Every structure is written in structure tokens, then in C-alpha cells.
Amino acid sequence: MKMDEKKDKNRNGIRKFQIRRSLMQEELTAEVFILPAGVEVNLYGGSLPHIGAVSIVDPDGNLTTTQFPTHKDGVVSAKWARAIADTAGVPVTVVAGIHYDNLMKEEIAAVVELTDEMLKEVLEQI
Numbered sequence: 326m327k328m329d330e331k332k333d334k335n336r337n338g339i340r341k342f343q344i345r346r347s348l349m350q351e352e353l354t355a356e357v358f359i360l361p362a363g364v365e366v367n368l369y370g371g372s373l374p375h376i377g378a379v380s381i382v383d384p385d386g387n388l389t390t391t392q393f394p395t396h397k398d399g400v401v402s403a404k405w406a407r408a409i410a411d412t413a414g415v416p417v418t419v420v421a422g423i424h425y426d427n428l429m430k431e432e433i434a435a436v437v438e439l440t441d442e443m444l445k446e447v448l449e450q451i
């Protein structure tokens with residue numbers, strides 16, 4: 326479900342936009358900052374938005390992901406960082422933290438599907 330989409334550009338050439346969606350009565354948010362020489366993304370939501378993983382694609386195209394113990398957010402942050410870097414051709418950082426309590430397998434699939442849809446929208450705007 327599409328909830329909100331905001332766009333803004335300041336005089337320093339930094340463009341930012343936000344994509345927000347609702348899933349299982351909780352909000353998922355992607356805040357995207359397109360800098361003159363890179364892209365920064367904060368992806369968070371669910372019942373406990375947090376920092377679970379950080380993925381970086383450096384100027385040489387190398388992907389590095391740091392994930393906190395017991396978290397699984399690195400799967401999403403790495404996918405987003407690689408896709409954005411491949412599309413934009415610049416360094417990328419993605420911080421991800423999505424949490425829902427006691428998800429069943431099909432609910433996890435719904436979260437992944439929604440984040441994939443959100444990523445597609447981000448790629449279309451870069």
C-alpha cells in the first residue's frame with residue numbers, strides 16, 4: 326500500500342526523497358539521499374525500527390556488510406547497496422533495520438517482497 330512519497334532538492338545538489346509503505350499494520354520507510362558523489366539510504370520499520378546492518382559499496386565497487394549478531398537485515402541492505410551502486414555508478418551506504426515479532430515464513434516473504442518493490446521505486450528515481 327502506497328502511503329507517502331516526498332521529494333526535495335537543496336541548493337548543494339543533494340536530492341532527497343522518502344518512500345513509505347504499510348505492511349502488517351506497521352510502516353516501512355526508505356529515506357534516500359542522492360549526493361553529488363554517492364547515495365545514502367536509511368531503510369527501517371516494522372514494530373521496532375533499528376540499525377541491524379550497514380552495507381557499503383566503495384568507489385571500486387566492493388561490497389562490505391556489517392550485521393549485528395542475531396540480525397538478518399544484512400540480506401536486504403546488501404541487496405539494496407549493490408543494486409543502487411550498479412544503477413547509479415557511485416559509492417553507496419545502506420543502513421537497514423526492519424523488525425516484526427514472530428513472523429511466519431509467508432510473512433517474511435511479504436516483507437522481502439515489499440522491500441523489493443520499494444527498491445525498484447528507488448532505482449527508478451535515481
